[in-house]
Amino acid sequence: MIDLLDRLVSIESPAGHPLGCHAVQDVVGAELAALGARLERHTADNGTPVLLARWGRQERPVLVLGHVDTVFGLGELARRPFTVHNGHARGPGVFDMKAGLVQLVEALRRLLPADPEPDLTVLLNADEELGSPGSEPFLVAEARRSACAIVLEPGGPGGAIKTARKGIGFYDLAVTGVAAHPGLDFERGVNAITELAAQLGELAACSGMDEGTTVNIGTVRGGTGRNVVAAHAVAEVETRFWTAEAGERADAAVRARVPHHPGAKITVTGGVHRGPMHRGAAATRLAGLARECAAADGWQAGELAVGGVSDANVVAALGVPTVDGMGAEGGGAHGPDEYVLTGSMPRRARWLAALLARLTEPGFRLDPVGDAV
Template sequence: MTLLADIEADIEAMVTCESPSSDPVAVARSADLVARIGTQRLGAAPARHGANLLWRWGGEPKVLVLGHHDTVWPLGSLATHPFSVAGGVMRGPGCFDMKAGVAMALHALAALDDLDGVTLLITSDEEIGSPGSRTLIEESAAGCAAALVLEASADGGALKTERKGISMYTVRAHGRAAHAGLEPHRGVNAALELAHQALTVAALADPQRGSTVTPTTFAAGTTSNTVPAGGEFAVDVRTALGDEQDRIDAAMRGLQPVLAGATLEVTGGRNRPPLPGSASAELFARAQRIAAGLGLPPLASAAVGGGSDGNFTAGIGIPTLDGLGAVGGGAHAADEHVLVDRLPDRTALLTALIRDLLG
């Protein structure tokens, strides 16, 4: 088989082994599969940390290659979005984000004669914020000269050189129930308190500094004729700057109730620090030079709002380059797809970049 055929076969095997982050049985099954494929391609079995897979070669760590095998797609998605390859386009749940990237990492490393200093980590909970793998990611990155993240590319194959930091909060209001028709004045309306707080929270955004603060899901009350005694809403925060993450965190924790008799509870906090352009600049320039030397299409860069495990490696001071995975689009959406003809050249770029970093 050709390199492309092998990569396609590995992606198909991974995509057809569904792995929603929130399903431990499915994720464990996916980890078993990725471990088997990785052992076959690399000639070495990974160390298992739950459903996270770690390969390490040599003593002194130099390069961390990072990816994840969990997806946002629930079990049964293959019934409505089956794996397919037609007209040079691969489709299937999780193919772009980021099972193609996992396969590319395995084949890129398999093409190297010397892996001394390389660590490969494939995590299992990235799509839900990496609660169980963050420590392993940071420990694996410590001391490395570079972290290369196989998340899918940005539009047109651009590498992701900046990512916003992410914070997530829940704002809960506690009031007092009363009959909405007979004596509403005896109640303390938690829904109304939440409405006041949502306006306050949304006003914390600062578009000029790249900060968004978005109230998202809301829930309050029990029945349509009862003053709500409790409720909550979620808040999604994205910040390009670390000091903005600090500012918004302090403001969230300082929220005060507006209605007499209401109380507030704020939980959550920072999930991922920002990945600033300074963390990726040298690596991106190196990748551009290598791509030109290989005769590949010129590399572009992109700043994106979504986070990845690369935020964690950048957060501890490791130079980090993201978006080295597949070219395509539609992550998390019905039109998720990979451009098949770009798989070999992106894999070759990764191989050359790792070789250069080890050299």
């Protein structure tokens, strides 16, 4: 497992770099093909590669979701090469989620001798860290024909599974003012930065309008120089929320911007990007099965709700019972200190294999109707 992890981490695969992402898919795909998978390669409209691996009759398969892209740009590997020391594996993307991909391969090595043709689909996309803009149609198509979904995002503290996630909204807030010379014609100008600052103060105060709702001001750009009254300014804003209703209220708050200065114009673009992932009845049973499989191997799997967003939000929104966080145990996701606890990898691979074995048993069903959309 460490050798395969080294191979994957040593291929730089930033989101938006199809060549590197395709190379990681090649390595994992070869492993899956050697285990009897029927491979399909697709290219999304935005150029991102999508790899599908199928086994069985594909009637109501279990869907396993993973991604090969990372948040780290080219050159990060030279600064932070793959290492293993004192039970900690480090390197760009090792935790999110290349160790999860290794655990998947090992889990299938354990599962397939007992059941060479489980009703199973694996989808590996390459733009998850960008919000899956190109691969989303593939996620949706596979989810709609699947019985449930297992997502290989890293586990929470202690390796806990994730059964609820916040939804997220993306917005650009643009202000148009009137340029003027601040020394000769200051009163004629309408400062877009001043107007935007007032608007952002009001938006920041919307955090907490519902329990768990946050409004984050991510970037601000504006003006052309200190000797010009700024005619343009724009901010990137993000909202996160636990319920669809809270998302709608946050959306309305962002859109309800009225200029303080009568000469300013405000334009809001964007909207809700992902709805929340809910812990519905069938998802609750799926999580229970995951905990049972862990207990049978002698350990207790925790469970938690998190504020981050993943492809689990996409498939869960379709009513597909979903459990996330079945990937690696470690920490430091998206940061320079990310790590994986190598001693946990065989155990988590056994865990995934046991859960897949339960879910692909002939006649097994989580719920005849699934979760309500």
